[in-house]
Amino acid sequence: MAIRFTKMHGLGNDFMVIEARHGDPLPDTSTWRKLSDRHTGVGFDQALVVLPPHQSYSVASYKIFNADGGEVEQCGNGARCVAEWLRLSARLSDQAVQMGFSLDSPGGRIEVRFGEPGMVSVSMGTPHFLTEGNTTLSVANRDVTFTEVSMGNPHIVLRVDEVDVAPVATLGALLESHPRFPSRTNVGFLQVIDRAHARLRIFERGVGETLACGTGACAAMAVGRRSGWFGDDVDVRLPGGSLQISWRGENSVLWMTGPAAVAYRGQVDFLRGA
Known part of the structure; x- marks a missing residue:
């Protein structure tokens, strides 16, 4: 065919x-x-x-x-x-x-x-937070803290100091298929630059690291704004380029703009x- x-x-x-x-x-x-x-x-x-x-x-x-x-x-x-x-x-x-x-x-x-x-x-x-606060798991002999959020698909977001050296391939793969997530999950590694800018790398469920992930950027915005790291509008820079994410907070719809x-x-x- x-x-x-x-x-x-x-x-x-x-x-x-x-x-x-x-x-x-x-x-x-x-x-x-x-x-x-x-x-x-x-x-x-x-x-x-x-x-x-x-x-x-x-x-x-x-x-x-x-x-x-x-x-x-x-x-x-x-x-x-x-x-x-x-x-x-x-x-x-x-x-x-x-x-x-x-x-x-x-x-x-x-x-x-x-x-x-x-x-x-x-x-x-509207982002749906799956837990009230952060979750910590022991993975590969280290404690990993993250926030779980759904954007219609499952995500966890980890804040890191330097996204360039984050263990996306190794830790991302371990978290994606961790028993806590029976349907697997997307894993975001978020570096906060300031209240309007962030850097992000994503290990996508069933794919691996990608150059960009729209729902991952949205999940990062949701976690960051809820945590007080971001304002209403954030430029999220991924390996492939930038997405503009806007969210006014709880019970409001999140918008994403990009090419x-x-x-x-x-x-x-x-x-x-x-």
Whole structure:
């Protein structure tokens, strides 16, 4: 079976975007893994499958698959890329482009607004803190303290002094698959610069370290603002570039702004389970 795709990225967090209808056959877990391989496949952090909307107020829905083939709940950079894909594919009315529109994400409704060319703002919902305070675990003979928060998908955020030397690959992998997290978790290493600036590296669940993670940046903002480290607006610098995150605090919706870009378009043949 041949599928046409668009390769997109948000700050280097890259995606294979395809369009389907409800009920269409999709690659199975093994095939997603093969397609995600950067040497023998298309290569991506996540695959995004754009589908017709579930709700009358939305223009489209979509599914998200990690590089390991697992289906997940949310992806902030992916939401921006889906929105930009819809715009570039002429699937949006002029009113939607100018005034904004809604998407059905696996994690819930997302509002979208376009800014300057290539820049997209998306509402990421209200952060849900999974514990009242910090949690400390003993991992690899060291105590690790973090805050658990959901942005529609699970995150933990660790504050570090220097993100450049943080043990993202090793400690991130151990925490991602720790028994405390039966569905695994995303792990953020946060360096606070000042009340309006931060640096962040993310070990993504089912992927590993990525150049950027939108929900990870949102989780970092939520933890930082709740802890008194940040104001209402923060520039979060990731290895791939910066995201602007705005949150007015408890019970308000968090917004993320950043780029979405097309790398190339192509076609690939796949056999389910091959």
